Amino acid sequence: MRTHRAILIAAALTAVTTAAWAQMKPEDAIKARQSVMRVIALNVGPMGAMVKGDVAFDAGVFATNAARAASVSTMALEAYFQEGTTSDDSRAMEEIWFNRDDFESRLEDLRDNLARLSEIAAGGDEAAMKDQFGEVGKVCKGCHDEYREDE
Numbered sequence: 545m546r547t548h549r550a551i552l553i554a555a556a557l558t559a560v561t562t563a564a565w566a567q568m569k570p571e572d573a574i575k576a577r578q579s580v581m582r583v584i585a586l587n588v589g590p591m592g593a594m595v596k597g598d599v600a601f602d603a604g605v606f607a608t609n610a611a612r613a614a615s616v617s618t619m620a621l622e623a624y625f626q627e628g629t630t631s632d633d634s635r636a637m638e639e640i641w642f643n644r645d646d647f648e649s650r651l652e653d654l655r656d657n658l659a660r661l662s663e664i665a666a667g668g669d670e671a672a673m674k675d676q677f678g679e680v681g682k683v684c685k686g687c688h689d690e691y692r693e694d695e
């Protein structure tokens with residue numbers, strides 16, 4: 545019974561979200577995804593500087609940034625990358641719409657790897673944090689190589 549109710553709620557939520565996506569103007573979707581990417585990068589940048597040794601390693605700052613990046617990555621990026629929103633104001637490539645499953649699985653990889661980074665960072669093991677940061681970087685780069693136009 546409880547499972548049944550959960551499925552109904554999930555179905556209702558899906559319907560609501562799908563409707564919201566359909567109503568989003570392309571220029572709003574572009575701004576939204578670029579903003580999300582930028583906020584993720586604002587949090588990832590300082591972690592990268594610590595991993596490279598450009599600034600002193602601070603496990604507390606690292607953990608805060610990892611948690612923020614993980615949280616922001618759960619925003620509705622699938623919706624913001626809706627079909628047909630290639631534009632001169634965007635570096636998103638048309639390949640995204642042709643390879644939707646691959647693109648969405650990369651978004652999942654991003655979320656999984658950032659959540660894992662946040663979890664590891666909460667544990668404070670510096671070497672493990674650096675290793676997992678490397679995994680996150682591969683996910684960013686992998687997707688940008690395939691689906692983002694060079695500047």
Ligand code: HEC
Binds near residue numbers: 574585633647648
């Ligand atoms: C699933 C694919 C994907 C993943 C994973 C991904 N990105 Fe992006 N990113 C894009 C695409 C596509 C754009 C271009 C968006 C546009 O211009 O409409 C972009 C744009 C950006 C931008 C430029 C935003 C702007 O102001 O225009 C930054 C910065 C960025 N990504 C950082 C990151 C970082 C850091 C990570 C990893 C933590 C990451 N991205 C992971 C696909 C991805």
